[in-house]
Amino acid sequence: MEFNPKRRTSNIILLISAFVIVSLILWNTNIFFEKFKQEERLKIENWAAAQAEIDNSPVDQELGNLPVQILQNNSSTPMILVNKDGTVKTHNMPKELEEDSIKLQKKIKKFSKENEPIAMSYKGEELAMLYYGNSDVLNKLKYYPIALLLIIFLFAAVIFFFFKTNKASEQNKVWAGMAKETAHQIGTPLTSLLGWNELLKSENINPDITKEIEKDISRLQTITERFSKVGSIPTLEVHDIVEETKKAYQYLKRRSSKLIHFSFSSEIEELPVLLNPPLYNWSIENLVKNGIDAMRGKGNIAIQIERQGNFVHIMISDTGHGIVKSEFQNIFNPGVTSKKRGWGLGLSLVKRIIEEYHKGKIKVFSSSKEGTIMQISLKANV
Structure with a gap:
């Protein structure tokens, strides 16, 4: 037997509902993350095309403002440009990284895992490979579901602790009330039994009988003492x-x-x-x-x-x-x-x-x- 089966069913329904809501939030966040990542890739592809056009245009040819604006607008995404001749150039990253080949290779491997490299070409000729990482905004967005789960977990823990403490407090009051009332109810007939036993002793009946009664009376006194201690610190x-x-x-x-x-x-x-x-x-x-x-x-x-x-x-x-x-x-x-x-x-x-x-x-x-x-x-x- 378990107390409050309806409450247990309600708790299960509430738990399932919370799980569905959290799942929907995480699913929508993931969709938004992927969409934002695709838009960022499109921006990098435009940047690569603009850089290739600027690098390979004749010196005396006048360029429009669009390629320059595209280059200037991208100031947050870290990029490593590896030219066909092996030279390396970094963008939106510390310049001293270009001189440290070991750290540079590690960054290239990391960027390759985060995003597929973009091949830069001009008029059909491949000029360089562009490796790029996630921007600060994208990185923050990536960790948003984890932060959200942590917040939900902490919130759930606070609610659980509150209800558990409240339930324990209610149980303690019930325990103490029932125990003290039981001790009180036993006390009245116990006093009467003591008197009746003394009366039996005066009637010269078998002493073994009154001794056994005394044992049971002593037992009842022990039980009363036990119940009186429940609800208080013994x-x-x-x-x-x-x-x-x-x-x-x-x-x-x-x-x-x-x-x-x-x-x-x-x-x-x-x-x-x-x-x-x-x-x-x-x-x-x-x-x-x-x-x-x-x-x-x-x-x-x-x-x-x-x-x-x-x-x-x-x-x-x-x-x-x-x-x-x-x-x-x-x-x-x-x-x-x-x-x-x-x-x-x-x-x-x-x-x-x-x-x-x-x-x-x-x-x-x-x-x-x-x-x-x-x-x-x-x-x-x-």
């Missing part, structure tokens, strides 16, 4: 990670079906870690219960603690049906669940407790048809 204190994990393990083992086989192992005896025990134990319980649900109430649950450098890894494995690899990240999102009656909040809550409150990491370590291993990683306080 206090972290140094605790032994092995002992705290064992507590959660033993509680679940005593209250689970006999069809579930539990096992616990640790390669370390103790390790101090900054923890909030009620919230950490809640995380372990959620992961174990998810594993039990995946096994449909029958199978093996194993908890293993390993140390690697400054980090401790708590591995919770089950023998359930497994998780598809494409869902490894998605399962931690609110509203995502494979259960028909589930709300999809358990793993989202665990991720919040481990990563936001304890500054650790949680992930699907591995998963197959034989089962799943979830890994919690926390930094040791040493």
Whole structure:
């Protein structure tokens, strides 16, 4: 189950629309670039024709103003003129380039890639080859789509960050509100249960009964404390990670079906870690219960603690049906669940407790048809 399927469809439509608009802009820009380039080539061809006419006209022949104007009007396009006799002349480029043959050859190769050279001829006789590069305007236009994409990307990133922050803020308010209201609602019957249990003790009934009731009352108090901490920054204190994990393990083992086989192992005896025990134990319980649900109430649950450098890894494995690899990240999102009656909040809550409150990491370590291993990683306080 996922929240707001209509919003997701709208987001997909919006994304496709944005992609189409950007594609049209880039397509039109490319057409404009090619058209501008063709016009610039025509201008260079006219320049080459005018230069050939001026260079090969008799000295005593009077030339019109048109060839001269054509030459004078082209002051932006860099050009290299290689005459038939091998002499080189540059236009709209530093004059010292003519004396550096290596740089000159590099420029000629570069210009050849940018534009096809123009053969200059006069009355059917080839006189020279004209190599030319893109003008400053054309170069700027060439990088315009990249700049446009960058602007669009930055704009989209700002919008995405805004909506993500806004969504997270709304979720936080919902989380805090629901949690505090739940803690409040549990508090009233809990107080009543304490009174009834004291009354039972005075009736001289079997003490084992009242002891078990006290355990359940203590459990309800723990649950109330957990919910009251959601939405506020919990206090972290140094605790032994092995002992705290064992507590959660033993509680679940005593209250689970006999069809579930539990096992616990640790390669370390103790390790101090900054923890909030009620919230950490809640995380372990959620992961174990998810594993039990995946096994449909029958199978093996194993908890293993390993140390690697400054980090401790708590591995919770089950023998359930497994998780598809494409869902490894998605399962931690609110509203995502494979259960028909589930709300999809358990793993989202665990991720919040481990990563936001304890500054650790949680992930699907591995998963197959034989089962799943979830890994919690926390930094040791040493």
